[in-house]
Amino acid sequence: MASVQFLNVSHSYDPPGTPDDQRTWAVRDLSVTWEDGSANALLGPSGCGKTTLLNLISGLLPAPTRGKVLVDGRDVTGLGARERGIAQVFQFPVVYDSMNVFDNLAFPLRNEGMAESAVRGRVMEVARILDLSDRLKVPAARLNPADKQKISLGRGIVRESTAAVLLDEPLTVIDPKLKWGLRRKLREVQRALGKTMIYVTHDQHEALTFADDVTVVRDGVLVQKGSPKDLHDDPAAPFIGYFIGSPGMNVLACTLDDAGLDCGAFTVPLSPGLRGAASRATGALELGIRPEFVEAYPSAEEDSIPFTVTVVEDTGAYRILTLVTGDARIKARVAENFAAGEGETVGVRFPQAGIKLFAGGRRLV
Structure with a gap:
């Protein structure tokens, strides 16, 4: 040895x-x-x-x-x-x-x-x-x-x-x-x-x-x-987040503004801690969140972002939804009995605890 x-x-x-x-x-x-x-x-x-x-x-x-x-x-x-x-x-x-x-x-x-x-x-x-x-x-x-x-x-x-x-x-x-x-x-x-x-x-x-x-x-x-x-x-880079996991981490290009992270088609509010980290970053900002942390609702909820379901993958134990709004495409893992199908609109939230921030290809938090 x-x-x-x-x-x-x-x-x-x-x-x-x-x-x-x-x-x-x-x-x-x-x-x-x-x-x-x-x-x-x-x-x-x-x-x-x-x-x-x-x-x-x-x-x-x-x-x-x-x-x-x-x-x-x-x-x-x-x-x-x-x-x-x-x-x-x-x-x-x-x-x-x-x-x-x-x-x-x-x-x-x-x-x-x-x-x-x-x-x-x-x-x-x-x-x-x-x-x-x-x-x-x-x-x-x-x-x-x-x-x-x-x-x-x-x-x-x-x-x-x-x-x-x-x-x-x-x-x-x-x-x-x-x-x-x-x-x-x-x-x-x-x-x-x-x-x-x-x-x-x-x-x-x-x-x-x-x-x-x-x-x-x-x-x-x-x-x-x-x-x-x-x-x-704790992926050190967006590549790790996407490469590890099935499906891999959702990674979205974004910019910081007064309302939070502007991801193009929608904005994600940030906690003071995440905002502070993002404001100190150098290089292009990216938001990462794993499909299991994305919160999806069959109907619009307060402060939720509307996404359209384009694909439903049924694994038996749970479902993987492919969700689209504008140019943004993400995946969310939901329960087997989730009551929304392809073509329907769902509400989505990005809980702060599930968010990873990357800048210049490396993890901030």
């Missing part, structure tokens, strides 16, 4: 000697620490630099263009993958189809020269953890992709010296029916062994259900790092 740390890491795939102002940066000035024994997710949209970061940890990219990579406090910048003790599980299961499950799991240990009696004991322990004990003699070629991915994970954790396990979108090719079970098993393994794991994904549901700590990256830049609750309740 080990912590993994980036210190001011920037990376470009441009040729050495390219001037910095002419480079395309995959990662830019990123500093972050993943603690020893923790379950982490590295989350962001496709092309944001996640796989580059993973390869910089594992040593598949030995050194970043700028900065340092530390594993358990040791500077490993420039060292090869073999010298780092990092295991990596890829999108597509990597197994030896010509071998059975036992020999697949045993391969890394035998490659290190471990005695066969010790190999057997360790393989049996890992197989038990992964629910593969009854398939040890089965050729890997006969297994489904989820079980093959378990073997890939097993080869990563079978060596007790493994410092950390990196999971690069490991559920990509897994049948939807099997995804939930495999994700649960990955989490169980992390808890049972206490190994540092970093799970890379563009899927917020996978990230939030696997990890205790989530690192969100956009365009190679760290946007926010924290628990799933931190990211949901």
